[in-house]
Amino acid sequence: MRILSVTVKNFRMHDDLTVEFDRSRTLVAGPNESGKSTLVDAIERVLFYPHRSKKGLEDIKPKAGGGTPEVIIRFERDGRTYGLRKVFKHQQAVATLADEAGSTYGGEEAEARLRQLLGLGDAEPKNPLFGWSHLWARQGAAGTDPMKPESLGTASSDLGARLNSISGTGLTESKRDTATFGMIEKEYDDTFTTTGAARASSRLFGATAELTAARQAASQAAARLAELEEAADTVIREESVISSCRETLADAEKQLGTTQNTLTRIENYEKTLEGQRQDAEHAAKAYGALREADAAIIELTKVIETGSQALAPKNEEVKRLVGHEQRLQEAASLAATEIKQVLDSQQTYTATEDFLEAIGKAFDLKATRTELEKTQSEIDMLNETIAAIAQRLRKLPDVDKSVVDDLEDLERQLEVGRGKLEAIATRIEVLRAGDGLAIDGEPLAPGTERILTDAADLTVGEGTIIRITPGGGESLAEMRVVIANLESRLGSRLSALGLKDVAEVLQSLDKRLSEEASSARHEEKIANLGGDDVQSRLEKAKAEIEKFEAEIARKKPAGFEQPTDIAAVEAALEQLKKCRSEVAEAVRQAQSAFDKATQEAKQTREAREQLETALSDERKELQELQVQKAALERGYGTVRQEELEQLASKKRLTQEAVDETDRAIAALSPETARDDRERLERAVKLSNDQIIEAGNRKANAEGRLATGGTIDLHGTKAAADARYDVAVRRHTEIDRRAQAVRQLRELFDIRRQAVAETVAAPLREKVAEYLNSLFGVGSCVTVTKAGDTFEDLKVARPTVGGLHFEFEKLSGGTKEQVAAACRLAMAELLAGGEDGDESDARACLPMVFDDAFVNSDPERIRAVQRVLELGAKRGLQIIVLSCNPQEYGLFGAKRIDLPPVKHASATVPAASDSGASPAASGGTIPGETTA
């Protein structure tokens, strides 16, 4: 259809407005609030709202108040022109439809006819999405997804039907298809979750759980039964062990009995053997003792005999030693006598010697006395000389060395004083003399010398006198006094001595000294001669002589001729010495002989004593042996051979008995028997232990076997196995059905998607054609048809690399443009008519774009104009409403400028640029006015 004109009365701000549309391209221009959208609302209202509809009635009332909203529209459909008028006023609403043939419909009939003309079916619409005006791009909603159900409204199903018809009838899903799929999907959803797992509430889940539980139960039952059977096996096994052990035990005990018997026999034998051994031992001992005693007696006899024989030479030796000792003692006695005799003669020699020595001494003393008398005589003469010298000395002045020294000292001081006096004097020597030279009046000639010792006046010529004072001062006078003093003292001393001068003093001293020296020399001679000692020694010698002469008289041996001189004495002494030497030698020899004899005697005695001791011991031993022998003979008799033979026989017999018993014991193998007993006792104990242990294990197993009658494990296992079998079968069955459901759902899904793909293909192609105008060749969309709706609109543009973007993620401007392309494509498909003939010139839908590109820049709006032009070219009636009409200047549309609001009823003439003029006057419809 095409809208030819519309008249709006009392519709919001429009009191009365008529717009004449171009058949293809109309641009309705007007500023904001000029009523462009209201105009679109009015067209939508008159076409798609039943005239009696109360919906939005308040909204469309005139703002100025008064008047009833009314819209009159003229349109062309299938080459025919129709006029439609609707007055919106509740119960008084009016609808009138007239066609050019003159038919007029009113009320509901008009509405029904209108729906037919609009291709909306017969049924009265019940929802606000009724009709295809939703395809229009409305102000503020131009950027919404045009494929969404809420954007499409009932156009969706129309579009779907249209697409189905294009694809062919074989693809359209029937109600039964849908219902069947619904059942399958429900069962699938009941069975599976979204992830494909079995839903917890599903039979499959239950069957699987039961299968698992049944498997576990079967396994547990089998395990418990196995435990039970194991316990039973244990009991049997342990019974077998016990039985086997009992057999072993019985066998061992039997063998032990036999062994015990053997051991008893062995013990009896051993007891017998003990007695026999004692007998044998006694016999052997008796025999041995007798034999030993016999041997001992024989041996003793032999020893005693030998010992007695060995004593004889020793006795002889003792005797010899005794004799030898006696001889030595005699020799020693002889030597002692000799010594005594010699010693006696030696005493005589000593007395003679003493006598001779006294005589010699007396001779010596007499010689000394003579000497001493001579010396005394010399000393007496010297003493007389010394007395003469002392007499002469007493006549000499008493001058000694100190007096001389004093006098010489005085004389020397005097000399010194006189020298000094001379030294103080001044010497005058006249070398040349003029006239008038004199000293103290004495002229002085040349060559004269004078010594001045006192002050003198020197006259030189006339008028010159010079006082010369030697030494200056008064010293010269002092010196003269000193000298006088000294001369006085010297004279007095000399006079005291009676001598004239010092030289005489010196002579006197020399004389004295000479005399004194001579006296001293004599004194010395006396001292050298012995002095006073000579006299005492003389006296002593005289006394000694007297003593010795008495001694000589006393000691004079009888008959001995007293020697007359010393020489005879000495010769006698020499003779005597010789004799004494001989005597000493004799003594020495005698002593030596004595010593030797004594020593030997001692040694001999010791040897003898030793030998005697040994002899004594041996004798004692022999005596003891004799005692022993006697004792043995007393014990064992003297005739022993017969008894010895008897004892030997007894010994042999008893030993034979022992050997026999030994053999009997050995035959019973006592070691083996004892080992056997130990082994068998061990076996018995071990078997008993094993029986106890096995019994314990058996009792334990029996305990485990006692179920107390509460459960039959065989039955339980059988039941569990059966339950498992049932569970397996049931699970298999349910699982197979679930798999079948899954497969069905998959097959349905796949098929439905394929169908949707196929059905949506024409729409995608159409949209792509429009997009190519916008974004260039290569643009495309993907969209899926899902039932009556479309989903997943995505856009790909060559400008952005052909990538697919979801519609909602596009920019505002792009959304507007893509939406416009989609709307045009859908309108074109819808306009294709039910027969699908797109080339039919009658196939047309008016498409409204009400300020639909407000987010697009001017350049893109130019591209949009190409899209709009494509729609127009393809037969769509394009109506653009814009507050910026200059942007659509290149669209080449008929421009209609809406008058300012509140204008009086007016027919808006078409803008001059299109060159068109109003085709008809407003406010009429074909049926009401005659053309």
Added chain:
Amino acid sequence: MILRHLSTPNPPVVVIVGHPVSFTHRCFSNPMITFVHTADWQLGKPFSRVANEERRVGLRSERIAAVQRIGDVVRAKNAAFVVVAGDLFDSNQPTNETVAATCDAIKSIGVPVYVIPGNHDHAGPGSVWEQSFFVAESRERAPNLRVLLDAKPIEEPGYILLPCPLNRRQSSEDPCSWIRDFDFAVLDDRPRIVIAHGSTLSFKQESDEEDSARQANFIELAKLPMSQLDSIALGDWHGLVEAGDKAWYSGSHETDRFPKTGQTTGHVAVVQADRGGLPIVKPEQTGRTRWLTHSESFATDAGPAALKDALNQLVGDAERRLSLLKLSLRGSLGLAGHAELARILESWQSGLLDLRLDKSVAVAPTSEEIDGLTKAAGDPLIAHVARELQAQIDRGGEDTAIAGTAIALLHECVHAGAAP
């Protein structure tokens, strides 16, 4: 203990018609004894293959009830005693409840009941026979019960028992070997009855164990001094069968498994024996439960309806609650046939004591069914999916079963959904 000395100089000829049991005719000079030979009661058997717990309890109760019916036979036949040739209990550790119920049932028999342990209730360590509860309970509640645990003759007034108890579940030793070496000179003319449990070499049977074939507890009848023995009462084989001239298996007193073809189960053997003669053995039914088997192979979708008729005829309405059915289903069915079969089986599953199903029925949709799905022009989606599944089935491979289930499921959904 009541002992009856049967003295029948001219015993009647016993002819059992229409029964696979032989009979013997002879004159007896020695005193004859009549006793009931039974075995394999397996009381306390869990019947774990039966899915329903209530049914399992019921089956266990039936086995106790059948013991009580043995008392009826004893009284009817004037039997002197009963021998249970092993497997009185299903396990050698039955619960106290089982023991108590067993003692009560045995007491009701009223004559001595001689029991030997079998392989199920062998007298191994920890066995029921030595459990204090059993000892006390049996003494108190079933004074007529005699458990023979030792392999030695039991001389009773009028008969001598030669028990061969099993002391373990499996033994390579012949449990009767002790009899070979036994000095029979010490015994007098009382009939000698061997009681044993195991398989026999002379009777080349397979083991009648459900769990596994065993190669143990062999009884070599040929090695026994047959002339010294008068009756050999055997247990282990659950059907009544003659194993030798004097050797019989009595089978279980109440059927406990789906019997092999031709087996007589749920009976006891009433035996008349004397010293030196051949025993006369006569079966008496004591069991009530019916263990039925049926096989069906499907070719068309009419199969389920035919199966339904066959089952009605086989089981009968009145005996459904006492019947167990082993149903083997083969062949293939279309999708609708499958659905029909499922409904029928559900009904029988609920009505029978147990339905043991061996089902291997292939999903083979009919061409109409396949076409109905794959060529549904109005339902392009269903048609496409059905074609995919069919192609998968046609290709074969491991996923075929799932694809078959899927196509059946699709069929089910399509038909369960609203009409197009």
